[in-house]
Amino acid sequence: MSTLVVVGTQWGDEGKGKIVDLLTGRADVVVRFQGGNNAGHTLKVSGEQVIVHLIPSGILYAGTLNIIANGVVIDPKVLLEEKDELRKRGHFQNDGQLIVSERAHTIMPYHKIIDQGREELLGGAKIGTTGRGIGPAYEDKASRMGIRMGDLLRPDTLGRKVRAVLEEKNFLIEHRFKRPRLDPEQVVEEYLQYGRQLEPHITDTAHVLFNRMSGGSRVLFEGAQGTLLDIDHGTYPYVTSSNVVSGNVCCGSGVSPKRIESIWGVMKAYSTRVGEGGFPTELKDSLGEEIRSRGAEYGATTGRPRRCGWLDMIVINHSIRLNGLTGIALTKMDVLTGISPIKICTAYELDGRTVNRVPADVEDLERVIPKYRQIKGWDEPIEDCRSFEDLPKNARDYVETIEHMTNVPVTLISVGPSRDQSILRKAPF
Numbered sequence: 224m225s226t227l228v229v230v231g232t233q234w235g236d237e238g239k240g241k242i243v244d245l246l247t248g249r250a251d252v253v254v255r256f257q258g259g260n261n262a263g264h265t266l267k268v269s270g271e272q273v274i275v276h277l278i279p280s281g282i283l284y285a286g287t288l289n290i291i292a293n294g295v296v297i298d299p300k301v302l303l304e305e306k307d308e309l310r311k312r313g314h315f316q317n318d319g320q321l322i323v324s325e326r327a328h329t330i331m332p333y334h335k336i337i338d339q340g341r342e343e344l345l346g347g348a349k350i351g352t353t354g355r356g357i358g359p360a361y362e363d364k365a366s367r368m369g370i371r372m373g374d375l376l377r378p379d380t381l382g383r384k385v386r387a388v389l390e391e392k393n394f395l396i397e398h399r400f401k402r403p404r405l406d407p408e409q410v411v412e413e414y415l416q417y418g419r420q421l422e423p424h425i426t427d428t429a430h431v432l433f434n435r436m437s438g439g440s441r442v443l444f445e446g447a448q449g450t451l452l453d454i455d456h457g458t459y460p461y462v463t464s465s466n467v468v469s470g471n472v473c474c475g476s477g478v479s480p481k482r483i484e485s486i487w488g489v490m491k492a493y494s495t496r497v498g499e500g501g502f503p504t505e506l507k508d509s510l511g512e513e514i515r516s517r518g519a520e521y522g523a524t525t526g527r528p529r530r531c532g533w534l535d536m537i538v539i540n541h542s543i544r545l546n547g548l549t550g551i552a553l554t555k556m557d558v559l560t561g562i563s564p565i566k567i568c569t570a571y572e573l574d575g576r577t578v579n580r581v582p583a584d585v586e587d588l589e590r591v592i593p594k595y596r597q598i599k600g601w602d603e604p605i606e607d608c609r610s611f612e613d614l615p616k617n618a619r620d621y622v623e624t625i626e627h628m629t630n631v632p633v634t635l636i637s638v639g640p641s642r643d644q645s646i647l648r649k650a651p652f
Contacts, residue, residue, distance in 0.1 A: 225484065226442045229467045229552070229652050230481050231449030232488040232542035233494035234458075236522065236529060238554035238637060239489045243280040243445045244636075245642050246651045251422025251440040252288045252434065253281030255447065256475030257465040259296040259330060259360070261353040262447035265524065265640075273312065275279050281444050282315050288435070290428050293326035294465065294475020296360040297372060299417035304488025312447055313649050323421065324428040325373030329414070331385075333392040333405055334359040339620025340400030351477040352498075353525055358464040363372040363388070372425050382411045438484055441652040446471045450488075450542040451496075451581070458585055469546040487550040487634060487651070488542055492559055492621070495529040497522050501588030504532035504568045533595065541581045550634035550649060553625065556605060556618065557638045563600025564620065568593040568627070598624055606639045611646055614638075 227246065231237045240263075247253050260276040273283065277297060293580065302323075309315040334356030342352055352358060363369040368388055374381045386407045393404040401503040418425075436442055446467055451457045453467040463469070469486045473479065493514060496502045506514065511531045514520070520529035542548070559565055571578040571591035582588045601617040608614050614622070614636075622633050634649040 225439060226436070226444070227444070228444040228472050228483060228486040230446035230467065230469050230486065230488055230542075230546055231452075231616075232490045232539055232546070232548075232551075233238075233449045233535075234451045234502075235262070235447075235449040236495050236497060237449060237489040237491045238522075238552075239446065240275070240280050241637060241640065241642065242487075242489050242552045242554065242635065245285060245564065245645055245647075246443055247284055247287055249441065249650070250287060250436050250443040251431070252280065252290065253279040253296055254278045254290040254292055254442060254444045254476050256292045256472050257294040257467060258463065259355065259357040259444060260301045260445035260588045261357045261463065269416075270347060273309070273314070275309075276305060277365060278305050278309065278315070278321060278502040278602060281443070281445075282309060282320060285317065285320070287320070289321045290432060290439050290476070291318055291321070291323045291327060292428050292432075292476035293324040294471060295324070296328045296330050296357055296364070296465075298330040298355065299321065299414065303417065303420055318423045321424050322428050322431060323372055323424045323425050325371065325376075325425050326429075327372045328360055328364045328369040329372055329375065330360045330372060331414070331545065332410060333389065333396060334363070334588050336396055336402055337392070340396075340459075341491040347554055356579060358523075361464040368562075370414075371559055372421070375414050375476065376410075376422055376532055378415055378535045381414060381418075382407075385411050385414075409522055411418070414589050430437055432476060432478060434521050436478065441544045445629060445652075451538060453545075454593050456541075456545050458500045458581070458588055459583075461498060461585065485549050485651070486547055487552050488546055488548040488631075489552045490539060490625075491554050492534065492556045493518075494535050494538070495520050497525070497527050497529050498597060501591075502530055502532060503537075503571060503588065503591050504535045504566075505530050506532045510562070513526055514558060514562075518555055533566040533568055533593075534625075535593070537568060537579060537581055546631075551620065551625070551629065551631050552635040552637070553633050554637040556636055557622075557644075559600060559621075560605060561600065561602055563602075564597040565600045566595040566597055567624065567628070569647065570594040606644055608638050609646060613635070614646075636648075
């Protein structure tokens with residue numbers, strides 16, 4: 224096996240950063256294939272916490288090639304800030320560690336103004352976006368008004384495109400959102416400067432990736448957000464603006480479906496969600512607060528407190544079906560230590576009927592009543608466990624219950640935030 228896809232199975236924040244960081248030690252190439260800097264992957268190595276938003280988690284390994292592929296929308300200012308911060312910490316010392324697709328679309332200043340302005344106008348009906356311009360950038364991509372990273376290297380092309388786009392955007396900015404118009408020449412100059420700084424990284428990443436895969440490189444595809452935030456298959460409209468599921472690896476990075484060999488889904492041992500939208504197993508009591516405190520459940524990108532609840536197998540099996548998972552990476556098992564009983568949602572009740580799928584209508588999802596199965600908890604600390612047999616019996620039972628309910632093996636178990644606090648039950652490559 225030489226290719227592995229890692230995706231989130233819930234509403235994001237499942238701990239993908241740590242899992243990818245751990246698996247990257249066995250990979251030659253790490254590819255980010257969708258989303259933008261609305262994602263945040265938290266890595267903890269040797270007691271040091273590192274948060275990356277755009278650059279793949281493999282950047283902490285000097286010998287690994289990191290690719291930001293065509294399906295990502297990129298804020299070049301954020302990318303440069305992230306690069307500088309990593310270098311200050313002693314990472315990313317070689318420009319050759321990162322390449323960026325010339326076909327990836329660029330987040331422009333007007334995208335952020337529009338994103339934030341819409342949320343303000345929506346008031347209580349807001350979606351809960353990060354306000355970082357992700358959605359508007361994808362909109363322009365679909366409407367063929369987008370500016371791509373390769374354009375930042377071509378002054379005439381960039382100037383022509385920015386001036387044309389701002390004729391429309393400035394009307395919205397001034398009259399809809401009541402903000403000052405943007406000067407197209409200032410925008411052009413700012414982004415040409417970004418282009419000059421990023422030129423060593425910008426290339427045809429699909430071509431590089433094809434050659435690396437053909438040469439036998441072990442490639443890890445790193446997803447952002449989670450399946451329930453997928454634009455098509457998530458809890459719409461409270462979703463992200465891209466396709467999060469494993470099928471988008473091919474479109475978002477330019478590889479053939481025939482090259483994908485294994486797909487692992489990252490699943491938190493309980494459920495969390497940031498922002499608005501239905502969350503059937505949410506705990507709005509002191510236990511929910513305790514889980515939030517124990518798990519440090521605050522958004523890596525926004526700092527917003529995450530809503531916490533019990534594990535929801537309707538959500539998980541929805542993700543398994545969509546992604547075709549071959550393995551589950553189970554995270555934050557240690558957070559549940561000392562909690563008993565532990566509940567697992569096995570079905571929903573809606574208008575007196577049992578429902579075993581995620582409703583497409585968000586209002587139906589908000590009305591479902593979860594049905595639970597109870598599992599005995601464990602009191603023994605598990606942070607130092609390094610094999611499945613080291614885990615307390617009730618913790619092993621919890622893992623085996625998940626395997627039975629999903630018919631997918633739990634291939635990795637995280638028992639703490641650090642890289643070494645992991646039980647790897649199956650080699651990724």
